[in-house]
Amino acid sequence: MRVLLLAGTAEARALSHRLAAMEGIELVASLAGVTRAPAALGGTIRTGGFGGPEGLKRWLAAERIGAAIDATHPFAARMQANAAEACRAAGVPLLRLSRPEWRPLPGHPWHDVDTLSDAVAKLPPGAVAFVAAGRSAAEALLRDDVRFVLRALEPPAALRPNLKVLLAPPGRTAEAESALFRAEGVTHLISKNAGGAAGWPKLEAAAALDIDVLMIRRPAPPEGVPTVSDPEEAANWLATAAAKGATRA
Ligand code: NAP
Numbered sequence: 001m002r003v004l005l006l007a008g009t010a011e012a013r014a015l016s017h018r019l020a021a022m023e024g025i026e027l028v029a030s031l032a033g034v035t036r037a038p039a040a041l042g043g044t045i046r047t048g049g050f051g052g053p054e055g056l057k058r059w060l061a062a063e064r065i066g067a068a069i070d071a072t073h074p075f076a077a078r079m080q081a082n083a084a085e086a087c088r089a090a091g092v093p094l095l096r097l098s099r100p101e102w103r104p105l106p107g108h109p110w111h112d113v114d115t116l117s118d119a120v121a122k123l124p125p126g127a128v129a130f131v132a133a134g135r136s137a138a139e140a141l142l143r144d145d146v147r148f149v150l151r152a153l154e155p156p157a158a159l160r161p162n163l164k165v166l167l168a169p170p171g172r173t174a175e176a177e178s179a180l181f182r183a184e185g186v187t188h189l190i191s192k193n194a195g196g197a198a199g200w201p202k203l204e205a206a207a208a209l210d211i212d213v214l215m216i217r218r219p220a221p222p223e224g225v226p227t228v229s230d231p232e233e234a235a236n237w238l239a240t241a242a243a244k245g246a247t248r249a
Contacts (some may be wrong), residue, residue, distance in 0.1 A: 001066035001242045002026045005100040011070035011097055015231040016042035024242055056086035067081040069234055071097040075192055077219040084222035093241050096227040097234045099195040110213035116140045119190045119214035169201050177205035192216045219242050
């Protein structure tokens with residue numbers, strides 16, 4: 001069975017290698033093409049958008065895809081919605097693989113906000129805000145009375161005098177993140193509720209240093225798509241879908 005994996009996350013990468021090794025599965029792993037040097041994926045790799053839900057529906061038929069797994073980032077709302085719509089229309093079973101949300105550490109509650117702009121609006125004058133919300137976040141950091149430190153993997157298009165950009169991946173330990181926050185004089189942390197282990201140390205550091213956290217809620221996922229949080233469960237779902245497909249054939 002030919003399988004589409006919508007990738008762009010560490011979970012998708014782990015799952016791609018697993019699925020590529022599964023007997024009877026021909027994997028096509030898809031990337032949006034936004035990262036210049038993406039980490040290696042299992043299966044055949046295709047890059048770039050499909051052209052909205054209609055384009056994806058046509059692509060699914062042309063490629064004779066029997067099942068799809070959407071393992072894109074929790075904030076990749078458009079791709080999630082497109083996948084749900086196209087797979088429904090094409091009759092292709094779809095599973096969503098999404099890492100669990102982060103929860104606040106005991107004794108250090110955070111402020112949930114709906115958008116990055118809401119978080120920026122809540123900063124008090126004179127704040128130094130560390131922003132871990134991707135390079136496109138720069139466009140929303142529109143306060144002159146606040147200093148922003150934006151960490152991203154790729155440089156943002158918008159630059160301003162009160163915006164410092166750190167081109168780096170998340171720190172690996174709470175100690176490393178604490179040292180960085182101290183060095184930058186950080187008073188507030190703005191983060192997407194991305195979940196996952198890689199971004200967690202900054203939240204431990206914020207709790208240790210009593211830094212206020214403004215946490216951007218995840219966009220609502222499309223309705224009616226079964227969801228798992230573990231690549232292992234996704235592989236099991238696919239094995240079942242493949243067995244059903246073989247019975248129907
Ligand atoms: P998005 O807003 O949901 O998607 C924008 C468009 O990019 C989609 O409509 C689709 O184009 C294309 N696209 C997205 N993911 C794709 C994939 N895996 N394969 C092929 N085309 C894809 O997504 P985004 O937030 O820009 O994220 C883009 C990619 O970066 C995703 O794969 C996501 O997993 C990854 N990522 C996102 C974040 C984040 O915070 N948003 C963080 C880390 C990684 P068409 O409509 O033309 O098909």
